[in-house]
Amino acid sequence: MKKEFNFKIEKKIPNFLGRAGVISTPHGDILTPSFVVVGTKGTVKSVIPEQLINNGVQVTLANTYHLYLQPGDELIKEAGGLHKFMNWKGPLMTDSGGFQVFSLGVAYGKEISKVVTVTDPSLLISERSSVDDGAPRLATIGNDGVSFRSHIDGSLHYITPEKSIEIQHNLGADIIFAFDECTSPTENNRYQEEALSRTHAWAKRSLIKHKELENIKEDKASQKILEVQPLGESEVVPLKIPASITEESEDVAHSQVLGRGRTRGQTSSPEQHLQALPQALFGIVQGGRSEILRKKSAEVIGSMDFDGFGIGGSFAKEDMSTAVKWVNEILPEEKPRHLLGIGEPEDLFMGVENGVDLFDCVGPTRIARNGTMFTKNGKINILNAKFVKDFGLIDEGCECYTCKSYTRAYMSHLFRAKEMIGATLASIHNIYFITKLVADMRQSILDGTFVEYKNTFLQNYKSR
RNA sequence: GCGUCGGUGGUAGAGCGGUCAAUUACAACAGACUGUAAAUCUGUCGCCUUCGGGCUACGUAGGUUCAAAUCCUACCCGACGCA
Numbered sequence: 001m002k003k004e005f006n007f008k009i010e011k012k013i014p015n016f017l018g019r020a021g022v023i024s025t026p027h028g029d030i031l032t033p034s035f036v037v038v039g040t041k042g043t044v045k046s047v048i049p050e051q052l053i054n055n056g057v058q059v060t061l062a063n064t065y066h067l068y069l070q071p072g073d074e075l076i077k078e079a080g081g082l083h084k085f086m087n088w089k090g091p092l093m094t095d096s097g098g099f100q101v102f103s104l105g106v107a108y109g110k111e112i113s114k115v116v117t118v119t120d121p122s123l124l125i126s127e128r129s130s131v132d133d134g135a136p137r138l139a140t141i142g143n144d145g146v147s148f149r150s151h152i153d154g155s156l157h158y159i160t161p162e163k164s165i166e167i168q169h170n171l172g173a174d175i176i177f178a179f180d181e182c183t184s185p186t187e188n189n190r191y192q193e194e195a196l197s198r199t200h201a202w203a204k205r206s207l208i209k210h211k212e213l214e215n216i217k218e219d220k221a222s223q224k225i226l227e228v229q230p231l232g233e234s235e236v237v238p239l240k241i242p243a244s245i246t247e248e249s250e251d252v253a254h255s256q257v258l259g260r261g262r263t264r265g266q267t268s269s270p271e272q273h274l275q276a277l278p279q280a281l282f283g284i285v286q287g288g289r290s291e292i293l294r295k296k297s298a299e300v301i302g303s304m305d306f307d308g309f310g311i312g313g314s315f316a317k318e319d320m321s322t323a324v325k326w327v328n329e330i331l332p333e334e335k336p337r338h339l340l341g342i343g344e345p346e347d348l349f350m351g352v353e354n355g356v357d358l359f360d361c362v363g364p365t366r367i368a369r370n371g372t373m374f375t376k377n378g379k380i381n382i383l384n385a386k387f388v389k390d391f392g393l394i395d396e397g398c399e400c401y402t403c404k405s406y407t408r409a410y411m412s413h414l415f416r417a418k419e420m421i422g423a424t425l426a427s428i429h430n431i432y433f434i435t436k437l438v439a440d441m442r443q444s445i446l447d448g449t450f451v452e453y454k455n456t457f458l459q460n461y462k463s464r
Numbered sequence: 465g466c467g468u469c470g471g472u473g474g475u476a477g478a479g480c481g482g483u484c485a486a487u488u489a490c491a492a493c494a495g496a497c498u499g500u501a502a503a504u505c506u507g508u509c510g511c512c513u514u515c516g517g518g519c520u521a522c523g524u525a526g527g528u529u530c531a532a533a534u535c536c537u538a539c540c541c542g543a544c545g546c547a
Contacts, residue, residue, distance in 0.1 A: 040500050061499075099499045114498045138501075151501040182499075284499090312499070341499035363498045370497065370504065385493070415503095423503050 005174070005280040005307055007032075007336045007357075013450045017328045017355030020445040023308075023336050025091040025174035026277050027083065030058050032336065033352045033445075035343070035438040036093060036360035037431055041066045042076075042086040045365055046423040047431065049088050055400055055428055056435040060088055061360045064167050065097035065159070069150050073170035081172035081277070093360070094173040096164045096206070098284065099341065101146050102182035102314060105139035112184050114341045116316050141181060143198060161205040165281075169213045172277060177310055178206035180284040185316045192288035199286045200300050207304055210281045217278065280307035282338060285327050289319050298330035308336040311356070321350045328355035345374070345437060345461055349454045352441045364434045368426035371415045374433040378462045380408075382426070387412040400432035401425075 009021040023030040037044050037052060040063040044052060052060065062082060067073060079085040083092055107113065138149040145160030164179035180199045183192055283306035287293035301309060309331050311324060324339060331337055336357040342348070343361020351359060364374070371383040375395040380387070382394075390408040398404075402411075402425040414422030437457070444453035 036499095038500070045500080046503075063500080066500080093499095095499050097499095100501090103499090104501070108501080177499080180499095310499075315498090338499085343498050347498075359498095361498050362500045362502090366500065366502065366504085367497060369502080372497080381495085383494095418503075420503070 004278050007308065007334065009334070011446050011448075013353065013445055014448075016353050016450075017325065018353045018445060018450065019355065019357070020442045021336070021357060023091075023357070025280070027089060027091045027174050028058075030091050030358070031439070031442060032357040033348075033438050033442055034058050034358055035348070035435050036061045036338075036358055037435070038360050038362045038365065039086070039088075040362070041070070042082060044431075045369065045427070046420070047365070047427050049086070051401075051424075051428055052088075052431065053090070055432040056439060057090075057431060058435075059091040059093065059358075061093040061095060062086070062171070062173065063095050063097065063100075064164055064171065065095075065100040065148070067094075067171060068097070068159075068167045069152055069157070073167040077170040077172070083172065091175070092173040093175040094168050094171050094177070095340075095360075096168065096177040096179040096284075097146075097159055098164075098177065098180035098312065099182050100148065101139050101141060101180075102184070104148060104151065105137050105141060105146075106135075106184050106187075107314070108137040108139070109135065112186065112314065114314055115320070116185055116314060118316050118318075141195075141198075143201075146181075161202040162209040165206050165209040165213065169210075169279065173279065174277075175280045175282060175308070176210075178203045178281065178283045178306070180286060180310075180312055182312050182314060183286060183288050184314050185289050185319065187288060189288075189290060189293075192290055192293055196286055196288075196293050196297055199284065200297070203283045203301055203304060203306075207281065207283070207306065210279075214278060282306055282308040282310045282336075284310040284312045284340070285331070286313050287323075287327075288313060289316065289323070291322075291326055294323050294326045295330055298327040302331045306335070308338065308357075310338045310340045312340045320347065321354060324351060324354045324356060343434060345434070346458065348434075348438055349441065349458065352438070352445075353450070353454070359438065361434075364430040365427050368430040369423040371422075371426070373411075373426050374430055376457075376460050382408065382411045383415050388416075394429060395433065398429065398433065400429050402429040402432075 004026045005024060007021055007023050009019045012019045018033075021032045023032055036059045037057050039045075039060045042062050044060060064073075067076060067082070076082050076085050082094070083089065138151055140147045145158055145163065148157045148159060149155070150157060159179070161179040165176070168176040179202050181195045181202070183195045187195070283301040283304055285294070285297045285301050287295075287297040311327055313323070315323065320342070328337060337355060338358035338360070339351045339356040341361055342351060342359050343363040348359055367373075367379070372379050372381050373394060376397070380394075387408045390412070392408055394403050394406070394408055394411060406425060411422065411425065413419075414425070440453065441450065444450045
């Protein structure tokens with residue numbers, strides 16, 4: 001059933017968990033490690049798909065919670081699926097809404113985020129032991145699912161693991177995630193344990209629902225084969241994964257994927273399109289800061305029949321590398337791992353070194369919109385006074401469209417004048433920068449020079 | 465020339481006797497941002513400071529008052545109206 005999805009390891013980093021590989025999906029290959037650009041509401045803010053492709057983006061990630069609220073997953077299904085709706089032809093992922101359990105729940109209105117910056121993790125105080133501390137929030141967790149109050153209009157919604165998977169099937173991304181509970185590192189151990197068993201139960205339920213929906217698709221697809229085969233030349237096109245996501249290959253891929261039993265050249269209805277596409281489901285490991293819980297989670301989730309794994313949670317900066325290592329030593333090597341929501345250059349090196357294949361992060365695009373751009377020597381805030389008359393290059397040697405075409409002074413002007421193209425140009429640069437950074441890590445693994453590459457890069461790059 | 469209204473910090477514009485170094489917005493300066501509640505948010509924004517406070521400020525010059533950005537007088541400038 002999952003011929004269309006597979007992961008192949010090409011080379012490993014000697015003495016480390018890191019590896020370079022290829023993930024194949026119905027919409028093309030992802031050369032890993034790879035950076036996944038985030039397009040929460042079915043668009044990477046301020047950037048169009050062609051600009052993504054031209055700047056090295058292989059795969060994007062949208063969000064279940066947001067699209068369910070607006071415009072609605074049923075509508076997207078009716079439109080022919082999210083790929084078609086948002087005009088993204090390459091591999092596509094959707095997050096399950098699990099992170100919103102956290103960001104609209106415990107973290108709502110607080111200074112807790114994906115990464116908590118503390119100098120000493122032992123200083124993290126366990127503030128609370130139960131779900132209800134009386135603070136205002138838009139998400140409330142129950143054992144069966146989560147009540148959300150829409151951040152858009154305040155309406156109440158209830159999302160269960162089954163509901164999340166159902167929505168994600170309607171959206172039709174190539175890789176989808178199990179519904180989980182992301183916890184704050186400030187939670188005490190008792191709560192982490194409770195949340196983890198919930199996440200594990202939800203993982204199982206997500207998987208069951210996913211299989212059920214996949215089977216329905218299979219049945220419908222085989223019915224189509226029976227209906228169609230006697231008619232044409234019975235030329236059933238074997239499915240091949242397109243190597244790239246260019247226009248021409250996309251057409252071929254399209255008809256091949258739809259092909260499952262139909263002859264080439266036949267046009268498909270959006271409905272048929274969706275039914276034909278299998279999806280890969282990733283389970284998510286949690287466990288907070290506890291080594292015992294992290295390892296337990298990796299064992300439990302790792303033993304389930306997922307196609308790959310996400311590593312989730314809100315981290316204290318210093319905890320991140322150990323947590324990733326604990327988990328990846330246990331997760332099955334032959335399946336891909338995605339470190340959820342992480343994207344600072346230093347963290348990407350850490351992740352790759354410790355066996356992470358995919359990363360997604362809003363950072364590069366968000367900071368771009370707020371005037372911060374990556375350079376080989378660290379980030380710069382283009383709004384700083386010193387750039388007003390700086391006619392130099394944004395990032396010397398960068399081959400992105402923005403850097404090849406515009407000066408720092410021009411970018412400074414666009415941001416000061418609040419011209420919207422400023423956000424686009426800065427996003428293009430940051431996306432190119434971060435995507436290329438991970439692509440270069442991949443190449444260095446293949447070349448056997450990962451450690452040197454890492455040291456050289458980080459020597460020049462000081463985040464602060 | 466007469467009359468009316470008005471002149472406040474980089475700008476606009478509150479304040480109309482003490483709680484005013486002066487609301488607010490913008491600009492300016494800096495910071496933050498890691499599975500997007502985000503083209504967002506935070507801080508600073510007269511000068512000096514041992515951070516207690518000190519000094520100079522609301523067109524200019526006088527005056528009234530214990531106390532004036534706030535009241536009075538003259539002058540300068542601006543807008544509008546009448547000549």
